[in-house]
Amino acid sequence: MRVAVVTFPGSNCDYDLYQAVKQVGGNPEFRWHRDRDLDGIDAVMLSGGFSYGDYLRAGAIARFSPIMEDVVSFAASGGPVVGICNGFQILCEAGLLPGALIRNESLRFQSEDCRMRVERTDTPFTSAYSPGQVIRVPLAHAEGNYRADEETLAHLEGENLVLFRYVDAHGEATSDSNPNGSTANIAGIVNESGNVMGMMPHPERAMEALLGSEDGVPLFESLVASLAAGAGAGR
């Protein structure tokens, strides 16, 4: 399964993503943001970091990188696209996901472990989790405060498009368990067709028990399994 890991100038989680894909048996390939070749690629991942120094707004300039045109058509044709942290910000700026990520309520760069509840397991990104499972994954960002207008939020909740929510140890979405002030404790969302996903926390940094958590592993396993199933079905 060929997974393109996109590197923008200022990306810094691309090697972690590459390694995570490899660990679960996928075949990762780096793509520089000027490379426009997604032929034969099965999934695209946009990594975290500080593309273009976060100038203007996080993700605002990266969304106009040459490869983004291909990512948009890849997503339109149903290909799975994942954006993590800065990748999520880029997907929102590109209009592939609704809403926007603004400055953390604390005004601080938050770097810590968070707990998230898996809200859906019927997506290519979460099928290896159990419904309502609470996972522990690191996060590191200054602009992770998810915002959208009321209509969009109602739509997200109504259509069950919130994929991950910040919760406490009991699985409750409290304000204390919300690291950045995001609306409705939203940590990650998926689009309506279920093939584009963005999240602020870093599952690719939770791949080894020795390093604190392996709760990110099922996310990558889900993706690779769904690609294998798709290939088997002749997609």
Add this chain to the structure above:
Amino acid sequence: MTTYRLEIRVTPRPGILDPQGKAIHHALHSLGWSDVDDVRVGKAIHLELEADSEEAARAEATAMCEKLLANPVTENFEIDRVETGTTEAG
């Protein structure tokens, strides 16, 4: 062609939480300006561009705001000031 200097103001939309504005609001209160009711922080972008008319310059700047300079989900923009600059010789 004339050179126009434009100031574009990008501000958080009403109702959108502005953590920076909130922090400054608190700071002003603790410095004794307790009469401050609200603070919002935005950014000013100064552009210099060549255009046939002020109208054309404004239209171009509006397109830039819609595409890149402001995020319609969280920000409003205003083209605040337009001045005619001096075109440099050569």
